[in-house]
Amino acid sequence: MATHDNTEHVSDAPDEAVGWESKLQYFLNSDFVRSAPYWGIPFVLMSIAVYGGIGYNFAISFTDYEGLGTPDYSALDLEMYAQALSSDAFIAAAQNNLVLLVGFTTICLVLGLFLAILLDHGIRFSEKFQTVYLLPMSLSFVVTAQLWLWMFNVESGILNLVVTTLGFNPVDWLGNPSIALGAVIFALIWQFSGYTMVVYLAGLQSIPDDQFEAARVDGASITRTYLRIIVPQLKEASVSAAVVLMVFALKAFTFLYALVGRYRPPNGTDILATLMVRRAFKFGEWAYSAAIATMLLVMALGVIGPYLYYQYKQGSL
Amino acid sequence: MSQSSPTGSFDVASLVEDVNLRRVGQYALVVFFLGFFLVPLETGIMTAIKTNESVARSLPFAPPASEGFTLGNIQFALEQLSGSFFNSLVMSIPATIGSVLFGSMAAYGLTMVNWRAQMGVLMLFVVGVFVPYQAVLVPLARFWNNIFPLARMIEPMVASIPFFQGYHADLVPLVITHIAYGIPICTILFRSYYQSLPNSLVEAGKIDGASITKIYRRIILPISKPMFGVVFIYQFTQIYNEFLFAFTLVTGSDAPAAPVTLVLPAIGASTSGIDFGIRMSAAFLAAVPTLILYVAFAEQFAKGLRTEA
Numbered sequence: 092m093a094t095h096d097n098t099e100h101v102s103d104a105p106d107e108a109v110g111w112e113s114k115l116q117y118f119l120n121s122d123f124v125r126s127a128p129y130w131g132i133p134f135v136l137m138s139i140a141v142y143g144g145i146g147y148n149f150a151i152s153f154t155d156y157e158g159l160g161t162p163d164y165s166a167l168d169l170e171m172y173a174q175a176l177s178s179d180a181f182i183a184a185a186q187n188n189l190v191l192l193v194g195f196t197t198i199c200l201v202l203g204l205f206l207a208i209l210l211d212h213g214i215r216f217s218e219k220f221q222t223v224y225l226l227p228m229s230l231s232f233v234v235t236a237q238l239w240l241w242m243f244n245v246e247s248g249i250l251n252l253v254v255t256t257l258g259f260n261p262v263d264w265l266g267n268p269s270i271a272l273g274a275v276i277f278a279l280i281w282q283f284s285g286y287t288m289v290v291y292l293a294g295l296q297s298i299p300d301d302q303f304e305a306a307r308v309d310g311a312s313i314t315r316t317y318l319r320i321i322v323p324q325l326k327e328a329s330v331s332a333a334v335v336l337m338v339f340a341l342k343a344f345t346f347l348y349a350l351v352g353r354y355r356p357p358n359g360t361d362i363l364a365t366l367m368v369r370r371a372f373k374f375g376e377w378a379y380s381a382a383i384a385t386m387l388l389v390m391a392l393g394v395i396g397p398y399l400y401y402q403y404k405q406g407s408l
Numbered sequence: 409m410s411q412s413s414p415t416g417s418f419d420v421a422s423l424v425e426d427v428n429l430r431r432v433g434q435y436a437l438v439v440f441f442l443g444f445f446l447v448p449l450e451t452g453i454m455t456a457i458k459t460n461e462s463v464a465r466s467l468p469f470a471p472p473a474s475e476g477f478t479l480g481n482i483q484f485a486l487e488q489l490s491g492s493f494f495n496s497l498v499m500s501i502p503a504t505i506g507s508v509l510f511g512s513m514a515a516y517g518l519t520m521v522n523w524r525a526q527m528g529v530l531m532l533f534v535v536g537v538f539v540p541y542q543a544v545l546v547p548l549a550r551f552w553n554n555i556f557p558l559a560r561m562i563e564p565m566v567a568s569i570p571f572f573q574g575y576h577a578d579l580v581p582l583v584i585t586h587i588a589y590g591i592p593i594c595t596i597l598f599r600s601y602y603q604s605l606p607n608s609l610v611e612a613g614k615i616d617g618a619s620i621t622k623i624y625r626r627i628i629l630p631i632s633k634p635m636f637g638v639v640f641i642y643q644f645t646q647i648y649n650e651f652l653f654a655f656t657l658v659t660g661s662d663a664p665a666a667p668v669t670l671v672l673p674a675i676g677a678s679t680s681g682i683d684f685g686i687r688m689s690a691a692f693l694a695a696v697p698t699l700i701l702y703v704a705f706a707e708q709f710a711k712g713l714r715t716e717a
Contacts, residue, residue: 123523125620130517133510133591134529140588141536144544144551151546161554209437220438222706224445229702229709230695231649233669237691238448241455241468241684249451249468281448286713293714313430334538335716342540345651345669352661352673367542371549372656381546388543395538399531408530 145388152381162378171382180366181383187272188362192340194276195283199336200329202280203287208317210288211295212303221292225285232282236349239278240265265350268359275360279346283339287332294328295321327407334398341391344368363387456481456689463685478685485689488675489668496667497697498572499579500648503586507647508639510587511594512632516624518595519602520610530599536592537716544589545656552581552657578665582657586647593646593716594639600715601635602628641705642712645698668694 118124153167175181206224210217227235242248243264251261264274298321306316344364347356354369355361363383371380402408451469458466462476472478518530552558559577567574609631613623651669658665661674672694676686702709 121523122521122620126517126521126523128517129513129521129620129624130529133514133595134533136510136588137514137536137591138532140585141539141544141592142532144547145539147547147550148543148545151550206441209434209441213431214434214438220442221710223442225706225710225713226449226702227445228713229645229698231651231669231698233649233651233672234691234695235448237672237687238452240682241452241688242448244468244684247464247468249447252468281445285445289710289713338538338540342542344542348655349651349669349673352677364540364542368545368652368655371546372659377546377550384540384543384546387540391538391540391543392535395535399534403527403531408527408534 148381148384148388151378152385154378156378156381158375158377171379172386174379175382175386180361181363184361184363184366187360188341188364190272191276191343191362192337194273195279195340196333196336198276198280199283199287200333202284203332204291204322204325204329206284206288207291207295208321211292212313221285221289224288227282228286230282232343232345233349235278235282236346239274239281240350242278243274265357268357271357271359275347275350275357279343283336287336290328290332291325294325298324330398330401334394337394338391341387341394363390452688452691455684456692458685460683460685481683481685481689482693485675485686485693489671489690489693491664492666492668492671493693495576495579495665496648496669498576499582499586499654499667500644503583503590503647504640504644506583506587507590507594508636508643510591511639511643512598512629512636513624514591514595515598515602516628519599520605520623520628521620533592533595536589537596541589541652545652548585548653549656552585558584573664575664578658578663579667582653585653585657586650589653590643590647594643597639597642597712597715598632598635601632605631637705638708638711638715641701641708645701645709648698 150164151162152171153169154162154164155166155170156162210220210224214220242250245251245261245263245266248264250264255261262270265271302320303316306320311319342364343362347360347362347365348354348368351357354365354373356365364387367380367383367387370376370383399408447469454469454471455463457477457479458472459476459478459480462472466472466476514533518526518533558581562580563574563577566572566577566580605628609627610623613627618626649669654667654670658667658670660666661671663670672690675690676683
């Protein structure tokens with residue numbers, strides 16, 4: 092990098108009175124060069140891993156590679172993408188993914204906001220409660236999947252205990268394809284709503300107290316104050332929490348795998364991430380799964396691109 | 409909240425009643441959600457310390473009766489998991505230290521020192537935080553298995569280290585992978601902290617003639633100790649809890665180098681179904697390191713999450 096830049100400086104030299112030696116000296120002493128090892132080494136390592144990996148994945152997705160020998164890059168085409176888009180399994184997984192993304196994100200945001208407002212004012216030991224509400228976030232998805240597997244158990248799980256006590260028939264939460272996805276969303280909300288609460292609480296605490304005072308003096312009720320004055324100011328917190336949740340919903344794999352301990356998650360909960368890993372590591376269809384992974388990446392970028400642009404425009408990066 | 413309102417000649421008694429009702433409702437909701445978040449955990453613990461018979465006969469959340477109590481499940485799970493605990497720690501600790509140090513360095517280079525095109529580089533870091541790992545799994549598997557089989561190359565060397573076996577070499581690529589993919593989030597966390605520091609710190613150092621390295625070691629590192637705590641706790645939890653990279657690089661739950669998260673979904677399962685006493689015991693043992701960290705440093709953990717957003 093340094094050599095490249097110094098040739099540029101050499102060509103610039105005749106325009107200026109200063110000799111190229113001192114210019115080079117100046118350049119080598121500049122903050123850019125001297126800070127380069129600090130950001131440069133992590134940057135190179137990270138770029139190889141993230142962007143090198145993405146590029147390689149992209150390249151493989153155009154081949155027909157199935158795990159034997161090396162990928163053949165002589166005949167590149169979009170066959171794997173076409174194959175994926177016309178497959179029923181892919182369509183079903185994409186639909187489930189959309190339901191998961193919308194349902195999970197919306198409910199997490201609403202519940203998190205509710206919890207934040209609940210703990211925001213006049214609750215004693217509210218920090219202790221926050222700690223408990225956030226506790227599931229410190230657990231691995233593998234652990235929470237085991238806990239919920241037991242909660243969802245047909246014969247002796249707590250959920251069925253509640254259902255039968257209310258006089259209904261026991262429900263096969265994970266075995267019934269039309270319920271399973273809802274059950275998974277419920278468990279994930281349990282894990283993540285503490286997170287949205289924390290983000291919202293940070294937002295609430297940045298709002299000056301005199302806004303509450305002013306609203307009270309004007310005779311507004313607490314509910315009205317929150318709905319009309321406070322919540323609209325939480326837009327930024329909502330957007331960033333929503334982005335994190337949506338990206339998570341796209342890549343959620345671990346929870347679904349750990350529920351059953353095999354590649355195929357409960358019927359009706361197959362999403363793109365589980366489909367991709369299954370195709371790659373169970374069936375060895377590397378090129379096909381690379382194509383699915385690329386589409387997954389594009390969707391994730393579709394979520395974070397606008398967000399980063401918005402942040403950049405706001406000058407908050 | 410109620411006392412300062414200019415109620416004047418209003419009926420004070422009904423106001424107090426209203427406020428109390430509201431307060432009672434508020435606390436009732438708080439307690440309800442306390443239950444919501446704790447019931448799965450409580451049920452798990454109770455199931456872990458019950459005999460199979462007691463699990464079948466008692467309510468799932470009820471504590472075991474005296475004859476239904478056992479530590480056998482926990483003992484069994486501990487035996488099954490002990491090797492993988494060691495693997496998990498051997499993987500998480502160096503990977504956490506590595507990514508935290510690199511993150512701090514990168515954030516320093518990108519915040520405290522000004523140069524052009526910084527924003528572009530920073531953007532690449534930020535996008536790196538959000539990239540779904542599925543998009544790099546196929547390359548990762550190929551890279552560490554076929555292109556650069558590091559684990560196979562260093563196996564004899566690792567086997568000669570005391571307490572280590574040859575198979576622990578499988579963890580080295582995993583550590584490097586975790587460091588590389590942990591850099592973006594650590595950088596972003598440190599950057600938000602460095603941005604909040606006054607610019608005058610670095611300026612003063614520069615005027616005194618301190619080099620960039622000296623400013624980092626003498627000024628920035630000492631004052632970022634609290635942030636190191638936050639990032640370390642956050643990142644350790646992430647790496648210890650992580651599953652997908654281990655799944656890709658170490659593969660099966662029966663592999664000797666498998667970390668805890670890889671072994672857990674297979675424990676206590678047999679042809680006759682899952683033994684939930686054993687499964688719940690294993691789940692709790694697996695969660696113990698992160699639970700201890702969380703209980704001790706909940707505020708730091710919350711801060712890490714908040715900054716991420």
